[in-house]
Amino acid sequence: MNPNILQTPIDYLKGVGPGRADLLRKELGIHTYQDLLNFFPNRYLDKTRFYKTAQLERTSSEVQIVGKITHLKTVEQKRGKRLVADFVDDTGKMELVWFRGHKWIRENLKINTPYVIFGKTNWFNGMFSMPHPEMELVEEYKKQLRTAMQPVYPSTELLAKKGVSNRVINKIMQQLFAETNGKFYDTLTTEIREELKLIPKAEAMFNVHFPKSQELLAKAQFRLKFEELFYIQLQLLIKNMLQKKKIKGFVFDQIGENFGDFYKEHLPFELTNAQKRVIKEIRSDLGSGAQMNRLLQGDVGSGKTIVALMAMLIALDNNFQACLMAPTEILSIQHYQGLKELCSELNVSIYLLTGSTKTKKRREIHEKLENGEIDILIGTHALLEDKVKFKNLGLAIIDEQHRFGVAQRAKLWKKNTLPPHILVMTATPIPRTLAMSLYGDLDISVIDELPPGRKPIKTVHRYDSNRLKVFRFIKEEIQKGRQVYIVYPLIQESEKMDYKDLMDGYESIAREFPDNQISIVHGQMKPADKDYEMDRFVRGETQIMVATTVIEVGVNVPNASMMIIESAERFGLSQLHQLRGRVGRGAEQSFCILMTGHKLSNDSKTRLQTMVSTNDGFEIAEVDLKLRGPGDMMGTQQSGVLNLKIADIVKDNDILKTARYHALQILKEDPDLASEKNAVLKFTYAQLVKHKNIWNYIS
Numbered sequence: 001m002n003p004n005i006l007q008t009p010i011d012y013l014k015g016v017g018p019g020r021a022d023l024l025r026k027e028l029g030i031h032t033y034q035d036l037l038n039f040f041p042n043r044y045l046d047k048t049r050f051y052k053t054a055q056l057e058r059t060s061s062e063v064q065i066v067g068k069i070t071h072l073k074t075v076e077q078k079r080g081k082r083l084v085a086d087f088v089d090d091t092g093k094m095e096l097v098w099f100r101g102h103k104w105i106r107e108n109l110k111i112n113t114p115y116v117i118f119g120k121t122n123w124f125n126g127m128f129s130m131p132h133p134e135m136e137l138v139e140e141y142k143k144q145l146r147t148a149m150q151p152v153y154p155s156t157e158l159l160a161k162k163g164v165s166n167r168v169i170n171k172i173m174q175q176l177f178a179e180t181n182g183k184f185y186d187t188l189t190t191e192i193r194e195e196l197k198l199i200p201k202a203e204a205m206f207n208v209h210f211p212k213s214q215e216l217l218a219k220a221q222f223r224l225k226f227e228e229l230f231y232i233q234l235q236l237l238i239k240n241m242l243q244k245k246k247i248k249g250f251v252f253d254q255i256g257e258n259f260g261d262f263y264k265e266h267l268p269f270e271l272t273n274a275q276k277r278v279i280k281e282i283r284s285d286l287g288s289g290a291q292m293n294r295l296l297q298g299d300v301g302s303g304k305t306i307v308a309l310m311a312m313l314i315a316l317d318n319n320f321q322a323c324l325m326a327p328t329e330i331l332s333i334q335h336y337q338g339l340k341e342l343c344s345e346l347n348v349s350i351y352l353l354t355g356s357t358k359t360k361k362r363r364e365i366h367e368k369l370e371n372g373e374i375d376i377l378i379g380t381h382a383l384l385e386d387k388v389k390f391k392n393l394g395l396a397i398i399d400e401q402h403r404f405g406v407a408q409r410a411k412l413w414k415k416n417t418l419p420p421h422i423l424v425m426t427a428t429p430i431p432r433t434l435a436m437s438l439y440g441d442l443d444i445s446v447i448d449e450l451p452p453g454r455k456p457i458k459t460v461h462r463y464d465s466n467r468l469k470v471f472r473f474i475k476e477e478i479q480k481g482r483q484v485y486i487v488y489p490l491i492q493e494s495e496k497m498d499y500k501d502l503m504d505g506y507e508s509i510a511r512e513f514p515d516n517q518i519s520i521v522h523g524q525m526k527p528a529d530k531d532y533e534m535d536r537f538v539r540g541e542t543q544i545m546v547a548t549t550v551i552e553v554g555v556n557v558p559n560a561s562m563m564i565i566e567s568a569e570r571f572g573l574s575q576l577h578q579l580r581g582r583v584g585r586g587a588e589q590s591f592c593i594l595m596t597g598h599k600l601s602n603d604s605k606t607r608l609q610t611m612v613s614t615n616d617g618f619e620i621a622e623v624d625l626k627l628r629g630p631g632d633m634m635g636t637q638q639s640g641v642l643n644l645k646i647a648d649i650v651k652d653n654d655i656l657k658t659a660r661y662h663a664l665q666i667l668k669e670d671p672d673l674a675s676e677k678n679a680v681l682k683f684t685y686a687q688l689v690k691h692k693n694i695w696n697y698i699s
């Protein structure tokens with residue numbers, strides 16, 4: 001079949017017409033035949049099963065029943081009349097209800113004649129009822145040929161009023177198959193199809209829209225999901241390969257004094273194997289001649305900072321500058337202090353630039369940066385300002401990338417003739433398969449090992465009613481010289497209620513702990529006040545820090561060994577894990593107490609149980625992903641992975657892995673897809689790139 005026919009505008013399809021075409025375009029994004037073909041049902045009504053009235057449950061959704069109407073009556077109600085029929089089968093009775101169209105129904109319904117009815121049931125007044133059922137006489141029902149599973153297309157229920165009901169989509173879909181003959185060329189090679197026992201494309205398309213049986217529907221869905229994920233992976237892998245070919249990078253082939261000295265003489269501890277492995281991966285990127293674009297994932301406290309420093313030292317050894325950008329002022333300062341300390345024995349000049357750097361200092365930094373007197377510049381997004389010009393920026397490290405957009409990442413590139421190498425660090429663990437899809441253009445390194453000697457944080461869940469015991473425990477810890485975080489949810493900083501909760505909490509803690517000093521930090525404070533309070537806690541002048549989630553990212557106070565999270569049920573799992581990561585950073589046993597009321601949803605219970613049972617960020621991320629779907633995961637908003645037409649990145653994880661494996665094997669053997677057997681892949685890939693249809697979400 002000529003694939004171009006699929007590019008025909010939807011207006012040309014018989015039965016569509018200008019009005020519907022407009023609706024299809026505007027409401028469903030269907031512009032062409034191909035768009036319509038790729039508009040997949042999101043569920044199917046199983047019309048193979050018949051229920052008996054006695055089998056109905058309150059949770060049953062759509063059901064099909066055979067029975068007779070024995071009696072019809074009109075019931076007066078406040079907002080008009082209701083027509084109610086008693087419907088009986090050999091096991092019991094239910095009601096059918098109509099709120100409109102009474103006259104027609106009265107005239108046409110046959111009493112005591114067998115009907116097949118279909119619809120949603122409600123439990124009302126101690127009886128099951130079905131409003132506005134689909135009805136057909138059994139006699140008629142038997143005469144017709146029908147597909148077992150009836151597809152339901154997304155949003156058609158909402159659009160039905162405007163004239164695009166499910167039935168309409170069904171009809172025009174039939175028309176589409178008739179006009180195109182339904183003979184879609186196969187987009188996968190025979191080799192893949194045979195290996196994975198995939199059904200042909202045409203058969204898959206037909207069965208996804210008009211399933212002949214459950215079994216064929218499952219096969220059709222598997223084949224199409226595989227194909228969708230396969231082409232995404234193929235595209236990501238090709239993009240990554242091209243990037244490496246096209247984007248030349250500075251070659252850092254020297255390992256000189258800075259790196260060598262530091263490694264041999266000034267390492268404050270032995271590196272973990274994971275840190276060593278990641279440094280090796282980075283070194284190999286930096287020497288390869290292509291620009292490095294690497295994502296460094298490491299759980300909270302896994303030791304990313306030292307890896308970042310060692311990468312920067314390689315840049316310096318090759319006479320380049322490096323910079324490190326963090327999302328907040330506090331974090332920049334912390335990185336600055338930490339790195340200065342680590343480099344105290346080296347001859348390296350490190351500067352800090354943030355929004356609050358004074359003008360005079362700022363000028364000095366600008367100047368020194370341009371003439372190469374600064375080796376490492378650390379700061380917030382102030383580093384992105386046009387005035388900040390490097391002499392030769394060789395490596396840019398970005399901490400916590402989800403706070404910076406992709407566009408900002410690109411801005412750093414423009415600071416040079418050649419783009420600097422980029423290392424993105426994140427403490428938000430993203431399950432590997434998701435990361436592969438989200439950051440396909442970045443290579444991924446993972447620090448999956450914590451430094452030795454860490455005691456796992458003990459996490460417990462306590463109800464508000466046990467608060468006094470919790471307070472007693474806090475007192476004991478403070479007496480041992482430790483510090484405590486108490487965190488309140490302040491998700492919407494503007495929400496007055498949250499703010500009030502925080503202030504009430506602060507007051508009750510001040511009353512409960514009259515002998516202790518308390519810091520308070522929240523988003524409505526001026527940055528300078530925030531820093532002042534934070535600083536007092538960091539220096540150990542205050543014992544308790546009452547805060548909102550502003551402390552979530554990266555704050556490092558090793559003496560703080562206890563974290564209380566108030567209304568813990570209101571936090572997402574990843575966020576709870578990030579918060580908990582603020583403790584357990586020193587040698588002492590640390591604790592995390594999750595406080596909640598007694599009323600908890602099932603999801604909240606799962607979140608709390610997960611936190612109590614594991615400290616592993618990746619495990620937590622997997623659960624989080626299952627609970628929330630990828631939409632809410634940090635950073636995924638920019639990626640468009642959600643625009644998948646048929647596959648589900650979470651549920652179809654195994655298919656995703658298989659798809660990636662096959663895409664990788666094929667490209668390894670035939671990177672340009674030049675061989676005869678891969679011709680179909682090359683052709684399809686070119687079509688996808690050209691028409692940007694379902695794959696246009698990967699920029």
Ligand SMILES: Nc1ncnc2c1ncn2[C@@H]1O[C@H](COP(=O)(O)OP(=O)(O)OP(=O)(O)O)[C@@H](O)[C@H]1O
Pocket residue numbers: 269270271272275298299300301302303304305306426427451452554555556581585
């Ligand atoms: N190999 C190691 N052995 C012992 N201690 C280490 C090792 N690596 C790092 N550390 C220490 O562990 C602590 C956490 O390291 P670091 O701050 O780099 O973590 P991180 O990965 O940046 O975590 P976060 O994202 O939570 O800030 C630091 O005090 C650091 O000195």
